[in-house]
Amino acid sequence: MKKLDQHLIKYALYHRDERNILTHFVGVPLIVFAVIGLLYFPLMSVNSLLITPALVVAILAMLFYLALDIKLGLLMSGLYLLGLWGVDSIFESMSAQTASFYGLFAGLFVVGWIIQFIGHYYEGKKPAFVDDLIGLLVGPLFVVVELLFKLGLLKSLEARIIEHAGPYRN
Numbered sequence: 007m008k009k010l011d012q013h014l015i016k017y018a019l020y021h022r023d024e025r026n027i028l029t030h031f032v033g034v035p036l037i038v039f040a041v042i043g044l045l046y047f048p049l050m051s052v053n054s055l056l057i058t059p060a061l062v063v064a065i066l067a068m069l070f071y072l073a074l075d076i077k078l079g080l081l082m083s084g085l086y087l088l089g090l091w092g093v094d095s096i097f098e099s100m101s102a103q104t105a106s107f108y109g110l111f112a113g114l115f116v117v118g119w120i121i122q123f124i125g126h127y128y129e130g131k132k133p134a135f136v137d138d139l140i141g142l143l144v145g146p147l148f149v150v151v152e153l154l155f156k157l158g159l160l161k162s163l164e165a166r167i168i169e170h171a172g173p174y175r176n
Contacts, residue, residue: 029125043111
C-alpha cells in the first residue's frame with residue numbers, strides 16, 4: 007500500500023491551481039455527503055443500528071484513512087461519522103418522502119461535480135480519479151489536509167508535497 011505522502015503527492019499533481027483547490031473545498035464535501043445520501047438505504051437493523059451501504063462504504067473509507075495515518079484517519083473518521091449522522095437526520099425527517107430524499111442527494115451530487123469541473127477548468131487538467139480510481143478516496147483527504155495547511159499545520163508534509171508536485175499557482 008502506498009504511503010500517505012505518495013497518495014497526496016500524486017493527487018496534488020492534478021491540483022496546483024489555488025482556484026481549483028478552493029472549488030474542492032466546496033465540491034468534494036458536497037459529493038461525499040451526496041454519496042452517503044445516495045447509498046443510504048436500509049438493509050437491516052442490528053440492535054437499533056441501521057445497516058446501509060453508506061455505512062459499509064464509510065467504514066471501508068475510514069479503514070483506508072486509518073491505515074495511512076492514525077491522526078488524519080481519526081479526523082476523517084469523525085467527518086464521515088458526522089456525514090452519516092447528518093444524512094440519517096435528513097432521512098428520519100423525510101422518510102415518508104423517499105423520492106425527495108434521493109432527489110436532494112442527486113442534486114447535491116450534480117452540483118458538487120459542476121463545481122469540481124469548474125475548478126479543473128482553471129487547473130487545465132482532468133480530475134485525478136480519471137487516471138487512478140483511488141483518487142476518489144484521496145480527494146476528501148486532500149481537502150482536509152489542504153485546509154490544515156491553510157491553518158498553518160502539517161508544514162513538513164506540505165513542504166514534501168510542494169517539493170514533488172510543485173508550487174501552488176494563482
